[in-house]
Amino acid sequence: MPDPVPQPAHHSTEQQHLHALLESDVADLRAPPAPAPAPALGEAHEFDLYAAVIKKAERHAGLSPVVSVHTIPSRRSISHLEQWSESVPVVCRGWATSSVALPDGRRQILSFVLPGDFACTASLFEPISGRLIQTITEVTYCNIKRSELKAFVFAHADLLEILTRTWIEERRRSDQLAVDLGRRTAAERIARLILNLMERLARRGMVQDQTMEFPVRQHHIADATGLTQVHVSKVLSDFRRRGFIEINERTLTILDVAGLRCVAI
Numbered sequence: 685m686p687d688p689v690p691q692p693a694h695h696s697t698e699q700q701h702l703h704a705l706l707e708s709d710v711a712d713l714r715a716p717p718a719p720a721p722a723p724a725l726g727e728a729h730e731f732d733l734y735a736a737v738i739k740k741a742e743r744h745a746g747l748s749p750v751v752s753v754h755t756i757p758s759r760r761s762i763s764h765l766e767q768w769s770e771s772v773p774v775v776c777r778g779w780a781t782s783s784v785a786l787p788d789g790r791r792q793i794l795s796f797v798l799p800g801d802f803a804c805t806a807s808l809f810e811p812i813s814g815r816l817i818q819t820i821t822e823v824t825y826c827n828i829k830r831s832e833l834k835a836f837v838f839a840h841a842d843l844l845e846i847l848t849r850t851w852i853e854e855r856r857r858s859d860q861l862a863v864d865l866g867r868r869t870a871a872e873r874i875a876r877l878i879l880n881l882m883e884r885l886a887r888r889g890m891v892q893d894q895t896m897e898f899p900v901r902q903h904h905i906a907d908a909t910g911l912t913q914v915h916v917s918k919v920l921s922d923f924r925r926r927g928f929i930e931i932n933e934r935t936l937t938i939l940d941v942a943g944l945r946c947v948a949i
Contacts, residue, residue: 733846734774734800737833740840744896755824762803762817762825770809771827773803775844778823779899781813783907791816793908795857797901798884805854808833808847821899865910867949874919875948878929882938923947 738750751771757763762773762780780797782804797803797817804813806828837843857880864873886895902916909916923929928944930937938944 699750701926704873723898733843733850734802736843737828737836740843751827751829752823753826755822756819758819758821758823760819763807763813763821765814765816766780766812767826770806770830772807772833773817773825775799775801776804776824776825776826779820779897779905780823781818781820782823782905785816785826789913791907792910793904794861795854795906796820796904798879799888799890802850805850808837820904833872840855863937868916870909870911871922871947872914872949873911874905874923875944877905877908877926878936878938879944879948893937894939894941895935895937898931899934 752852762770764784777799780803781793782795782797783791784791785791794815800806803817803825804815807813811830837847846902860876864876868876881900882891882894882896882897885891890894890896902913902920905911905916905920906913911919920929920931923944924931926940926943928938928940928947930939
């Protein structure tokens with residue numbers, strides 16, 4: 685018999701787990717596999733940095749940026765405001781929130797963390813992110829060692845370009861949140877939130893016929909828009925009555941995109 689063909693070295697258990705997640709079917713995970721192929725830099729979006737890092741790291745022998753992979757249930761914390769960590773968490777599956785909490789328990793949700801997102805981009809550079817990252821659904825996330833990630837990104841111009849675009853996009857969303865909270869009406873804020881989530885999920889291939897997964901509850905919307913739950917309920921009821929949206933247990937469908945955009949301004 686001929687000698688067996690030598691096989692490449694196996695990835696670590698964490699890497700195998702991660703690859704399985706990224707290659708799983710969207711319908712099973714409600715999250716996309718690793719983007720393939722990666723879009724051109726001019727079309728890059730915030731979730732491309734992680735995919736690009738993993739893809740490029742696989743081509744460098746001996747480099748395994750993923751330190752560990754974890755799965756935790758809903759309503760749990762991935763990291764706390766003052767938590768020190770040498771790793772950067774990335775959500776691979778599920779939904780989470782990034783927020784700042786006040787001593788009396790009130791909080792402001794700054795962003796919803798979707799599959800492929802770094803839990804907080806600032807955590808790429810600082811051991812303390814200053815953000816509270818909490819899960820909305822069951823979440824699978826991986827930790828990447830910060831020092832190795834920084835060195836790797838800054839050693840490759842294409843990754844640095846994607847990081848720059850990530851910062852620009854995050855700054856744009858931050859600016860718009862300030863305008864929303866300071867100047868826009870309740871209906872405008874909520875319409876913009878729904879459209880923004882739809883846009884971000886569509887980039888990941890997670891929208892079908894204007895329907896998206898929507899595990900967000902009224903208290904999440906209230907914390908993201910600076911409103912009370914009662915006010916959120918009234919606005920959503922009005923949107924339903926006007927035929928803009930339809931919300932089921934875990935999905936939201938935009939029935940009238942143009943109408944909702946007119947509200948969002």
